[in-house]
Amino acid sequence: MLQRPAEAKETTYREAVREAIRDALARDQRVFLMGEDVGRYGGCYAVTKGLLAEFGPERIRDTPLSESGFTGAGIGAAMAGMRPIVELMTVNFSLLALDQILNNAATIRHMSGNQFGVPLVIRLATGAGRQVAAQHSHSLEGWYAHIPGIKVLAPATIEDARGMLWTALEDPDPVLIFENVMLYNMTGKLTADAGPVDIDKAAVRRAGRDITLITYGGSLWKTLDAATALANEGIEAEIVDLRTLRPLDDETIMASVTKTRRAVIVDEGWRSGSLAAEICTRVVEQAFWELDAPIGRVCSEEVPMPYARHLEQAAMPQVPKIVAAAKAALGRG
Amino acid sequence: MTGTIDKPRLSRAHALELLKQMVRIRRFEEKCYELYTQEKIRGFLHLYDGEEAVAVGVIPVLEPRDRIVATYREHGQALVRGVPMTTALAEMYGKQEGCSRGRGGSMHLFDSATNFYGGNAIVGGGLPLAIGLALADHLCGDDIVTACFFGDGAVAEGEFHESLNLAALWSLPVLFVCENNLYGMGTALTLAESETDLHLKAQSYRLTSEAVDGMDVVAVEAAARRAVRAVRETGKPYFLECRTYRIRAHSMFDAQLYRDKAEVEAWRQKEPIVRFRGWLEANHMIHPEEEARIEAEVAAEIAAAVAFAEAGTWEPVEHLTRFTYAEKAS
Numbered sequence: 001m002l003q004r005p006a007e008a009k010e011t012t013y014r015e016a017v018r019e020a021i022r023d024a025l026a027r028d029q030r031v032f033l034m035g036e037d038v039g040r041y042g043g044c045y046a047v048t049k050g051l052l053a054e055f056g057p058e059r060i061r062d063t064p065l066s067e068s069g070f071t072g073a074g075i076g077a078a079m080a081g082m083r084p085i086v087e088l089m090t091v092n093f094s095l096l097a098l099d100q101i102l103n104n105a106a107t108i109r110h111m112s113g114n115q116f117g118v119p120l121v122i123r124l125a126t127g128a129g130r131q132v133a134a135q136h137s138h139s140l141e142g143w144y145a146h147i148p149g150i151k152v153l154a155p156a157t158i159e160d161a162r163g164m165l166w167t168a169l170e171d172p173d174p175v176l177i178f179e180n181v182m183l184y185n186m187t188g189k190l191t192a193d194a195g196p197v198d199i200d201k202a203a204v205r206r207a208g209r210d211i212t213l214i215t216y217g218g219s220l221w222k223t224l225d226a227a228t229a230l231a232n233e234g235i236e237a238e239i240v241d242l243r244t245l246r247p248l249d250d251e252t253i254m255a256s257v258t259k260t261r262r263a264v265i266v267d268e269g270w271r272s273g274s275l276a277a278e279i280c281t282r283v284v285e286q287a288f289w290e291l292d293a294p295i296g297r298v299c300s301e302e303v304p305m306p307y308a309r310h311l312e313q314a315a316m317p318q319v320p321k322i323v324a325a326a327k328a329a330l331g332r333g
Numbered sequence: 334m335t336g337t338i339d340k341p342r343l344s345r346a347h348a349l350e351l352l353k354q355m356v357r358i359r360r361f362e363e364k365c366y367e368l369y370t371q372e373k374i375r376g377f378l379h380l381y382d383g384e385e386a387v388a389v390g391v392i393p394v395l396e397p398r399d400r401i402v403a404t405y406r407e408h409g410q411a412l413v414r415g416v417p418m419t420t421a422l423a424e425m426y427g428k429q430e431g432c433s434r435g436r437g438g439s440m441h442l443f444d445s446a447t448n449f450y451g452g453n454a455i456v457g458g459g460l461p462l463a464i465g466l467a468l469a470d471h472l473c474g475d476d477i478v479t480a481c482f483f484g485d486g487a488v489a490e491g492e493f494h495e496s497l498n499l500a501a502l503w504s505l506p507v508l509f510v511c512e513n514n515l516y517g518m519g520t521a522l523t524l525a526e527s528e529t530d531l532h533l534k535a536q537s538y539r540l541t542s543e544a545v546d547g548m549d550v551v552a553v554e555a556a557a558r559r560a561v562r563a564v565r566e567t568g569k570p571y572f573l574e575c576r577t578y579r580i581r582a583h584s585m586f587d588a589q590l591y592r593d594k595a596e597v598e599a600w601r602q603k604e605p606i607v608r609f610r611g612w613l614e615a616n617h618m619i620h621p622e623e624e625a626r627i628e629a630e631v632a633a634e635i636a637a638a639v640a641f642a643e644a645g646t647w648e649p650v651e652h653l654t655r656f657t658y659a660e661k662a663s
Contacts, residue, residue: 111451
């Protein structure tokens with residue numbers, strides 16, 4: 001039976017995240033949000049604007065500048081049966097809470113012999129491009145993806161921004177959701193009935209036969225632009241959006257690489273010891289004999305993110321770098 | 334001792350129970366030490382010798398529904414709370430019958446049945462957890478108290494200050510129990526803190542606080558009764574500094590170069606079991622046969638725990654990565 005497609009409305013990534021939070025708060029009394037300036041200020045990136053008036057200060061909880069304290073409080077509340085959402089203003093600030101994330105959230109299920117779990121969601125803003133320099137711009141999601149015991153998500157689309165939160169809240173283990181700051185103003189269509197999405201699988205965002213471009217988060221859109229440029233030269237790139245950085249969906253990655261026989265990984269993290277390095281290794285381990293060319297990587301330059309716009313842009317993955325890496329893998333560099 | 338001991342409710346039965354619980358911890362840990370030298374227990378082993386009056390004074394005052402967050406020196410807290418000696422010792426053996434399935438060891442005894450949220454081995458790391466447990470109870474309107482144990486070393490950590498502030502700011506039902514044993518590993522409190530009167534720090538966050546002689550089990554219990562009642566009735570946090578002393582080394586690897594033997598010996602004379610037993614004897618509240626009965630009962634319990642741990646089994650290596658994430662119901 002055909003269903004009438006739900007009406008789609010224009011929205012932003014920011015509004016999609018807000019709607020996801022609102023939906024979660026309405027669905028489940030155990031859900032509450034806490035973080036710096038999430039209430040009266042409306043969120044550093046205006047994501048939570050209006051929620052305080054709707055849900056009150058107990059469930060939209062402004063915190064002092066105590067990242068470790070309130071992240072640990074989220075862990076404790078989760079262990080006691082709540083479903084907290086902790087917002088850390090940027091990934092750089094999350095380092096102040098790293099003790100709680102690594103030593104408690106990620107370990108307690110195992111260390112307690114499965115007696116206690118930590119069903120906590122942490123939202124963090126990540127990424128460069130706003131000229132806020134070296135203490136607000138880094139992409140450390142790859143670091144977090146190193147840690148057993150947590151899951152790491154990177155919603156790149158409006159559907160995922162809207163849909164991943166609820167699925168993450170239903171997960172019995174801690175989930176970190178990295179929202180790239182350059183995506184908050186992105187607009188797109190979202191159907192009125194948009195809801196939860198899976199957090200297990202990577203997605204093929206563009207089908208192609210010649211090369212696989214593997215990416216996530218803010219870099220997805222640059223990679224799509226690169227694919228358009230490559231198409232103008234007769235190269236059809238397939239794009240895999242990882243969506244979930246831990247655990248990685250090897251199956252989707254290998255299926256695509258096996259088909260195209262070439263791969264370039266685009267990752268806003270630093271190159272050395274990066275998520276891109278991990279994916280490259282897995283392809284070599286699992287699909288080496290399918291490859292026709294060395295795997296390429298486009299990562300951030302190994303420098304603290306500079307302030308000046310031209311330097312900052314030069315430090316990040318960009319469309320021309322992705323195009324060049326793809327052509328090199330095809331022997332057309 | 335006099336003064337604090339003259340509590341009307343200190344029945345003989347209760348006094349004997351306090352003594353028994355302290356003896357139980359002491360003898361258990363003496364056995365742990367022995368088992369460590371036999372390499373039955375490995376890793377770190379932090380003994381509570383000298384500090385037993387704190388756990389024994391505080392924990393029985395709590396209700397079963399209350400919650401406990403402890404440190405890596407938590408054998409005493411676990412035993413007094415009711416974590417079976419059998420599964421606690423099996424845990425230290427690394428056996429899968431252990432209370433944390435052999436994943437935690439001495440520093441990470443967990444027990445959901447008694448709301449025992451674990452030994453935490455990051456100094457200060459348990460305080461934010463306690464805030465969260467209490468926040469959940471606050472949000473749900475439950476009159477549950479979370480007792481959070483930590484040492485004087487934790488007072489220097491940022492998480493201590495963040496947590497005291499959050500507890501007071503948000504009015505959360507946390508009983509902070511500072512076990513001030515005068516040393517953070519090998520660094521004396523006087524070398525670590527500009528203000529060594531630790532409970533004053535809590536007052537700067539507007540918590541009700543008091544310091545108590547942590548070598549006097551009756552004084553600790555009396556203070557804990559005040560504190561727990563206050564937390565339960567007001568929903569607000571309370572800070573109890575228990576002044577005590579760690580008589581043995583920090584861990585099994587500690588040569589104790591940082592303190593004089595005479596200092597340790599002086600504290601040995603005032604340790605809580607010697608003190609309490611002496612007082613009971615002086616006041617004719619205990620008969621030699623009762624002391625013998627306590628020792629015999631404790632010895633039997635320990636023997637059973639050792640037998641249980643020895644008979645325990647090793648988790649198959651194929652299970653290594655289990656419990657990193659929740660397992661889907663099959």
